[in-house]
Amino acid sequence: MPAIAHLECSRCHARLDVAVPQTVCTECAGAFYVRYDLSSAKGTAARDKIGAASPGHPSPGMWRYSSVLPDIDPVTLGEGWTPMLPSRRYANVFLKEEGVNPTGTFKARGLSLAMTMIRHYGITKVAVPSAGNAGGAAAAYAAAAGVEAHIFMPKDVPLANQVECTVYGAKMTLVDGLISDCARIVNERKQAEGWFDLSTLKEPYRIEGKKTMGYELVEQLGWTYPDAVFYPTGGGVGLIGMWKAFEEMEQLGWIRPGKNGLRRPKMIAVQSAGCAPVVSAWDQHQPVSQMWQDAETFAAGLRVPKPYGDYIILDILRQSGGTAVALSGEAIFASLRDWAANEGIFLSPEGAAATAAYDHLLSSGFLQPSDRVVLFNTGSGSKYTDVVARTLGLTDPDRPNPDAPQ
Amino acid sequence: MPAIAHLECSRCHARLDVAVPQTVCTECAGAFYVRYDLSSAKGTAARDKIGAASPGHPSPGMWRYSSVLPDIDPVTLGEGWTPMLPSRRYANVFLKEEGVNPTGTFKARGLSLAMTMIRHYGITKVAVPSAGNAGGAAAAYAAAAGVEAHIFMPKDVPLANQVECTVYGAKMTLVDGLISDCARIVNERKQAEGWFDLSTLKEPYRIEGKKTMGYELVEQLGWTYPDAVFYPTGGGVGLIGMWKAFEEMEQLGWIRPGKNGLRRPKMIAVQSAGCAPVVSAWDQHQPVSQMWQDAETFAAGLRVPKPYGDYIILDILRQSGGTAVALSGEAIFASLRDWAANEGIFLSPEGAAATAAYDHLLSSGFLQPSDRVVLFNTGSGSKYTDVVARTLGLTDPDRPNPDAPQ
Numbered sequence: 123m124p125a126i127a128h129l130e131c132s133r134c135h136a137r138l139d140v141a142v143p144q145t146v147c148t149e150c151a152g153a154f155y156v157r158y159d160l161s162s163a164k165g166t167a168a169r170d171k172i173g174a175a176s177p178g179h180p181s182p183g184m185w186r187y188s189s190v191l192p193d194i195d196p197v198t199l200g201e202g203w204t205p206m207l208p209s210r211r212y213a214n215v216f217l218k219e220e221g222v223n224p225t226g227t228f229k230a231r232g233l234s235l236a237m238t239m240i241r242h243y244g245i246t247k248v249a250v251p252s253a254g255n256a257g258g259a260a261a262a263y264a265a266a267a268g269v270e271a272h273i274f275m276p277k278d279v280p281l282a283n284q285v286e287c288t289v290y291g292a293k294m295t296l297v298d299g300l301i302s303d304c305a306r307i308v309n310e311r312k313q314a315e316g317w318f319d320l321s322t323l324k325e326p327y328r329i330e331g332k333k334t335m336g337y338e339l340v341e342q343l344g345w346t347y348p349d350a351v352f353y354p355t356g357g358g359v360g361l362i363g364m365w366k367a368f369e370e371m372e373q374l375g376w377i378r379p380g381k382n383g384l385r386r387p388k389m390i391a392v393q394s395a396g397c398a399p400v401v402s403a404w405d406q407h408q409p410v411s412q413m414w415q416d417a418e419t420f421a422a423g424l425r426v427p428k429p430y431g432d433y434i435i436l437d438i439l440r441q442s443g444g445t446a447v448a449l450s451g452e453a454i455f456a457s458l459r460d461w462a463a464n465e466g467i468f469l470s471p472e473g474a475a476a477t478a479a480y481d482h483l484l485s486s487g488f489l490q491p492s493d494r495v496v497l498f499n500t501g502s503g504s505k506y507t508d509v510v511a512r513t514l515g516l517t518d519p520d521r522p523n524p525d526a527p528q
Numbered sequence: 529m530p531a532i533a534h535l536e537c538s539r540c541h542a543r544l545d546v547a548v549p550q551t552v553c554t555e556c557a558g559a560f561y562v563r564y565d566l567s568s569a570k571g572t573a574a575r576d577k578i579g580a581a582s583p584g585h586p587s588p589g590m591w592r593y594s595s596v597l598p599d600i601d602p603v604t605l606g607e608g609w610t611p612m613l614p615s616r617r618y619a620n621v622f623l624k625e626e627g628v629n630p631t632g633t634f635k636a637r638g639l640s641l642a643m644t645m646i647r648h649y650g651i652t653k654v655a656v657p658s659a660g661n662a663g664g665a666a667a668a669y670a671a672a673a674g675v676e677a678h679i680f681m682p683k684d685v686p687l688a689n690q691v692e693c694t695v696y697g698a699k700m701t702l703v704d705g706l707i708s709d710c711a712r713i714v715n716e717r718k719q720a721e722g723w724f725d726l727s728t729l730k731e732p733y734r735i736e737g738k739k740t741m742g743y744e745l746v747e748q749l750g751w752t753y754p755d756a757v758f759y760p761t762g763g764g765v766g767l768i769g770m771w772k773a774f775e776e777m778e779q780l781g782w783i784r785p786g787k788n789g790l791r792r793p794k795m796i797a798v799q800s801a802g803c804a805p806v807v808s809a810w811d812q813h814q815p816v817s818q819m820w821q822d823a824e825t826f827a828a829g830l831r832v833p834k835p836y837g838d839y840i841i842l843d844i845l846r847q848s849g850g851t852a853v854a855l856s857g858e859a860i861f862a863s864l865r866d867w868a869a870n871e872g873i874f875l876s877p878e879g880a881a882a883t884a885a886y887d888h889l890l891s892s893g894f895l896q897p898s899d900r901v902v903l904f905n906t907g908s909g910s911k912y913t914d915v916v917a918r919t920l921g922l923t924d925p926d927r928p929n930p931d932a933p934q
Contacts, residue, residue: 175748177750178614179614180611180612180614180622180748180749180750181610181611181612181613181748183611199611199613199872199873200610200611200613200625200628204587204606205586205587205589205605205606206586206587207587207605207606208584208585208586210672216586219606219630222606222628222629222630223628224625224628224872224873225874225910226632226908226910262868262872262873262874263872264872265868265869265870265871265872266616266871266872266873267872281913281914281917281922282910282913284917284922285910285913285916285917285920285922286874286909286910288920288922289864289865289868289869289874289909289916289920290868290869290872290874291868291869342581342586342587343586344583344586458695459695462668462671462695462696462697463671463695463696463697464671465671465672466605466630466668466669466670466671466672466673466696467605467630467668467672468631468668468692468695468696502632502908502910503691503692503695504631504632504688504691504692504908504910504911505910505913507687507688507691507911507913507914508687508913508914510691510695511687511690511691514691514694514695516687516690516691516694
């Protein structure tokens with residue numbers, strides 16, 4: 123594993139060292155990128171050495187990429203190295219199935235890395251404002267690391283998030299508001315309480331965990347890029363992390379753009395019509411988003427009214443030749459049912475936004491059926507059991523029982 | 529992949545061929561084992577070739593063992609090759625984390641294989657009596673295979689099972705009774721309805737899927753056996769499948785018992801005190817179990833009043849020098865909370881029965897702390913969200929909100 127060289131601000135490029143825990147840039151409040159000296163990982167020979175299990179860690183998961191991750195003893199629950207599933211109906215579509223991570227979502231990757239660093243620094247209390255799944259993952263990794271976690275979530279998050287936070291032993295507070303209100307409460311109280319603030323992009327390491335999705339998709343496609351990546355975008359850390367991964371892999375010589383016309387994928391940020399700050403900014407050619415008013419969507423993970431890293435996300439969409447798309451709740455739910463009934467995969471509502479967006483961009487002509495694409499299912503549908511049950515009317519005691527004896 | 533040589537009855541050793549679909553032994557109604565000519569897979573060189581991904585299937589999962597599985601195009605959703613997690617507290621304990629399979633449980637392995645064969649035979653309608661999670665997995669793989677599935681479950685199964693069956697498009701019937709009542713209904717109606725009966729051990733292929741757990745645990749431990757395997761036992765197919773895997777691996781020379789004192793693990797069948805037919809038969813030295821009356825346990829998957837393969841399970845416990853243990857609901861729930869709060873893993877109630885059983889057999893002196901053991905967590909705790917929420921009192925609107933502003 124490489125030693126961390128320094129942190130670099132994503133906005134003003136200021137550098138900070140990592141002898142002590144850092145949050146955001148002290149100059150401009152930008153989010154940090156972790157930079158390493160990656161010379162020991164350089165070349166395809168190094169690429170071919172990744173992935174080794176060891177007797178003490180038989181299941182390395184995303185830590186197969188330890189040659190490009192901090193040289194710290196990991197807090198791991200087996201996250202990452204998730205399946206890349208070919209669609210049964212679309213010849214050039216792959217679903218990256220993040221629902222089989224620990225805690226059932228892609229959030230496990232970021233929180234594994236973040237909690238690795240929290241333990242490394244000897245921090246004993248963290249606070250996390252969350253739309254739901256990050257809270258659950260933070261609670262799990264905090265339990266694994268022996269750290270006290272204070273989780274703040276909207277009071278109407280799926281029941282699964284409330285249950286997991288409770289069983290993992292976190293202090294859970296349900297807030298009458300959105301993730302932005304949760305963030306405000308954490309910000310107001312953290313100093314007095316002695317909490318380290320684990321808010322999305324206000325600590326530098328969740329990006330490092332999420333970037334492994336970029337390494338994985340390239341390795342699983344045979345060390346090549348797809349034409350497009352569809353990413354359900356709440357906070358957008360995964361999209362930022364994958365772009366960083368592509369940059370690192372090119373520097374390392376693990377993938378060679380330009381060769382045979384190879385180029386980075388178009389990055390597609392997918393949101394819900396009920397909360398679409400990135401899409402709105404994209405459509406208006408703005409460099410940052412505006413706080414979305416009255417955010418409302420059953421895709422709980424997309425209910426982020428203003429992502430902290432909006433300026434990075436919008437820049438990546440531009441650089442990649444991608445776009446941003448918002449789908450109605452009806453279109454998202456129709457795609458969820460379509461993929462369950464016809465592919466055998468129970469997507470999270472956020473994942474179903476990505477599959478619906480693919481249909482949309484195929485109809486609009488932005489993509490062709492011959493384009494090879496990766497759609498991210500960021501979580502398991504079963505974590506939304508109560509939400510989906512209500513939508514399906516399954517909580518109605520008078521619903522029909524088709525094969526029941528008459 | 530090897531061609532199937534024949535089916536062999538587990539009780540009377542009668543042989544049947546596989547030109548047409550088979551159910552149970554026509555002589556004695558025993559469950560079948562699938563037998564192959566495994567000569568092409570023989571030797572450690574063949575062992576070292578397992579696991580290759582291909583461009584069309586980047587995520588082989590349990591199909592990494594295709595050299596010991598039927599030579600049929602698989603119906604796969606990325607099941608298997610799940611993490612083997614070292615415990616943070618017990619030096620010689622590993623948790624085999626089956627909760628990260630598609631549909632959130634180990635049932636995915638068996639149903640992937642069963643549905644592979646259903647599609648191969650051109651069967652278009654199946655019926656499945658289930659305690660819950662097998663029904664959900666059957667619905668998913670039926671959707672993937674384009675097969676019509678009729679699922680019969682007790683009406684009080686976890687909500688997640690009802691939701692998943694519905695979204696996957698299965699015909700779901702909730703029965704006022706247990707899995708044994710569901711099985712009776714399927715049996716009465718299957719001929720008139722044209723359903724193929726996918727009941728546990730009444731079709732020969734779920735064992736083949738479940739046996740991959742045995743291959744995986746041996747490979748993940750560095751091609752060696754642990755001292756004991758704890759297996760939550762409802763129908764017990766996984767325990768039967770793992771024992772078959774050990775037998776095959778020894779025949780193949782992939783593992784050499786006797787060398788350095790290596791021997792097969794003690795197999796420990798774990799049940800709930802509210803439904804413990806195997807434990808009762810074991811304690812009374814009986815070769816088969818009796819139908820358990822008034823079965824009742826919140827570990828839904830253990831609510832199987834008389835497993836069809838009881839005679840095989842009991843024989844394996846004896847051969848292996850293992851045992852059978854029943855835990856109270858209180859002990860199971862306490863272990864669930866313990867592993868969540870201290871290991872960061874939200875076990876299914878069935879998995880928590882295994883962890884509780886480990887504590888029990890350590891106290892009793894049946895096992896020593898120096899024994900290396902594998903505990904199976906057969907499913908994700910989040911599939912039991914509604915059950916755990918009720919037990920925790922999380923559905924009470926007046927519950928405390930610890931960090932809420934006063």
